[in-house]
Amino acid sequence: MNKDARATPVRATSAGAPAWIFGYGSLIWRPDFPFIAQRPALLRGWRRRFWQASPDHRGVPDAPGRVVTLVEEAGAHCWGMAFLTAATEREAILAALDIREQNGYEREEVMVALEGKDTVSALTYIAGPANPSFVGPAPLQDMATQIARSHGPSGANRDYLRELAANLSRLDIEDEEIMNLSRAVEALRA
Ligand code: BEZ
Numbered sequence: 001m002n003k004d005a006r007a008t009p010v011r012a013t014s015a016g017a018p019a020w021i022f023g024y025g026s027l028i029w030r031p032d033f034p035f036i037a038q039r040p041a042l043l044r045g046w047r048r049r050f051w052q053a054s055p056d057h058r059g060v061p062d063a064p065g066r067v068v069t070l071v072e073e074a075g076a077h078c079w080g081m082a083f084l085t086a087a088t089e090r091e092a093i094l095a096a097l098d099i100r101e102q103n104g105y106e107r108e109e110v111m112v113a114l115e116g117k118d119t120v121s122a123l124t125y126i127a128g129p130a131n132p133s134f135v136g137p138a139p140l141q142d143m144a145t146q147i148a149r150s151h152g153p154s155g156a157n158r159d160y161l162r163e164l165a166a167n168l169s170r171l172d173i174e175d176e177e178i179m180n181l182s183r184a185v186e187a188l189r190a
Contacts, residue, residue, distance in 0.1 A: 104131030
């Protein structure tokens with residue numbers, strides 16, 4: 001795991017919403033909110049999946065891209081990044097994230113194990129199977145073709161996947177599905 005992410009000791013003590021926010025997608029490399037510390041963190045029982053359509057960020061309504069959500073799966077796990085936020089800033093941070101992740105994502109409270117030892121309560125955003133943009137699984141090559149072609153207001157879908165794969169590698173996080181998808185998209189460009 002990346003050394004810088006472990007460097008600062010953290011102390012989480014405050015009332016109200018959990019002090020930690022758990023990111024497993026673009027929050028890993030672009031949290032865009034102030035935080036006191038960050039830690040690689042493990043969420044058990046969930047898997048990161050490219051199963052959410054993106055008609056607003058990495059695609060358009062007529063040609064949506066695909067972005068990640070979390071899908072519950074016994075025995076699975078998902079490594080991501082937990083960010084410790086200050087009580088005084090939390091309300092503004094969550095209000096901004098609610099807007100950024102508005103297409104089907106809901107705030108959920110989960111327990112994550114911080115790299116090292118502590119288990120903490122954290123907020124995360126999950127787009128569940130009942131939301132209208134949940135598209136579920138597809139063959140790898142079909143997902144790769146969709147991602148390679150899609151562009152939206154936040155940029156190319158392939159750049160989102162490339163950033164995710166690069167940041168998981170940087171943090172020594174293994175995610176075979178993401179790496180396979182990333183290779184399949186890059187192969188389409190070659
Ligand atoms: C995340 O990084 O955790 C995330 C980003 C976008 C939507 C949902 C979650």
